[in-house]
Amino acid sequence: MLPPSGLFLAGLALFSGLVESTILQNGQVRETSFKNTAVDIGAFSLKTYPPNATEISYQGRWDSKYVSWWSAPGLKFGYTGSQVAITFGRSTSPGVLVGYRIAGLDWQFTNVTGGQTHMLIGPDSPGVDLTGPINPMTFELRVTNWAFGIQIEAVHVGEGQKLVKLPNAPRRIEVIGDSLAAGMYTSYEGLSSWAYGVGAGLGNTDYSITAYPGICAADQDCWGNPRGQVHQWFYTSDTSWRATEAHGNNPEPWDFSKHPAADLVIINIGTNDQNSHNNVSAPVYIDALTKIVQGVHGKYPKAQVVVMSLWLGFSQTGNTYASVSSQGFVKEVQNMIRMFNSDKYLNNPTVYDGVTKTSSQTNKKTKPFVHLFNTTGILQHNDIAPQWHPTDVGAIKVASHLLQFIKMTFGWELEATGPEVFHETLYWNDEPSY
Known part of the structure; x- marks a missing residue:
């Protein structure tokens, strides 16, 4: 989503990467203490694992060269000992901010660069000597910025120690979207997004966020994105300049067969389509959204699908605030969902493949599988930042309502047991009399 006035997405993305280790909060620099974790690997005695080690579980989308894409991609594994270091490959974005943590302890952050090794866990790391209830000790890392990525060249543990493969979580969700899901303009971007809040907030769930700012559902140029999600969702990489540099016009198709299928897919896309700047008609948008759902059904036959209604921000209207316009494609989306859940469709469902651009029939569904999550009333004007995207609190509100919807519907x-989800949102009043 971009504001009606039309900011230049690419310029904003590049600017956010140049301000290394800086977070602006209401125009003021928020104090941060990101540790410099770069080390000379030759000074340590370590056991090294290659990026394709079976003990490493990659979260989100990574290509065949172990380069990450889309929003909040990451990795996790168990380990023994008191050291975890990662060597980042040359395709790592310079200075990209990553979040990492031990077991269920709070997120830590550091900037990493390609060609360097970073000692992320050491003998002096807070909590490194704590035991239970998480056993073996686990390590998780996530890329914060949706526009940048990392490349894993090697993972290291202490000499005589080892990595431990963790089992897949029993539940798996994927979010498909644009900047609203990617976390654009929230403090820690991908790790402050509502999509991450849903995935991490569910607990005992693996999650993937296939979202990129400015992208439309329709397969056309939108705010500098050359393709829409009806095409790009079927590929490993996003629509960034990094992807163009890495793959040109031949991106890697995402091999769905090599990854666990999602049990639940949440789709929040169309805000860019409804913007008059991109000139997408309602029929073109609904055709693209229909094919996205058909694509999900084809790749994840057992998955439930949640389509979120759109929200477009607020402006002052007389003596109150009101939505700047209608939610966008309201009746069209409702009619599409009714079509998917009709007996006619369920008895003769169609799937779509965005790589081959073909549609085909598949086994009939036994009951409705597409659901509408109505976002009306969740966000108020102070939950939308001046750049037309949710504030940190706004993202938390969307995630909280959606979590309850998932619980009640499915x-x-x-099952989250206490580990931090949203970092640096612990606000409270210490003054009893004021």
Whole structure:
């Protein structure tokens, strides 16, 4: 999503990367203490694992060269000992900010650069000597910025120690979207997005966020994105300049067969389509959104699908605030969902493949599988930042409502046990009399 006035997405993305280790909060620089974790690997005795080690579980989308794409991609594994270091490949974006943590302890952050080794866990790391209830000790890393990525060249542990493969979580979700899901303009971007809040907030769930700012559902140029999600979702990389540099016009198709299928797919896309700047008609948008759902059904036959209604921000109207316009494609989306859940469709469903551009029939569904999550009333004007995207609190509100919707609709229990989800949102009043 971009504001009606039309900011230049690419310029904003580049600017956000140049201000290394800086977070602006209401125009003021927020104090941060990101540790410099770069080390001379030759000074340590370590056991080294290649990037394709079976003990490493990659989260989100990574290409065949172990380069990350889209929003909040990451990796996780168990380990023994008190040291974890990662050597980042040359395709790592310079100075990209990553979040990492031990077991269920709070997120730590550091800037990493290609060609360097970073000692992320050492004997002096807070909590490194703590034991239980998480056993073996686990390590998780996520890229914060949706525009940048990392390349894994090697993972190291202490000499005589080892990595431990962790089992896949019993539940898996994927979010498909644009800047609203990617976390654009929230403090830690991907790690402050509502999409991450849903995935991490569910607990005991693996999650992937296939979202990129400015992208449309329709397969056309939108705010500098050359392709829409009806095409790009089927590929490993996003629509960034990094992808053009890495793959040119031949991106790697995402091999769905090599990755666990999602149980639940959440789709929040169309805000860029409804913007008059991109000139996408309602029929073109609905055709693209329909094919995205058909693509999900083809790749994840057992998955439930949640389509979120759109929100477009607020402006002052007389003596109150009101939405700047209608939510966008409201009736069209409702009609599409009714079509998917009709007996006619369920008895003769169609799937779509965005790589081959072909549609085909598949086995009939036994019951409706597409659901509408109505976002009306969740966000108010102070939940939308001046650049037309949710504030940190706005993202938390969307995530909280969506978590309850998932629980009530699908019977998924909220199994998060206490580990931090949103970093640096612990606000409270210490003054009892004021």
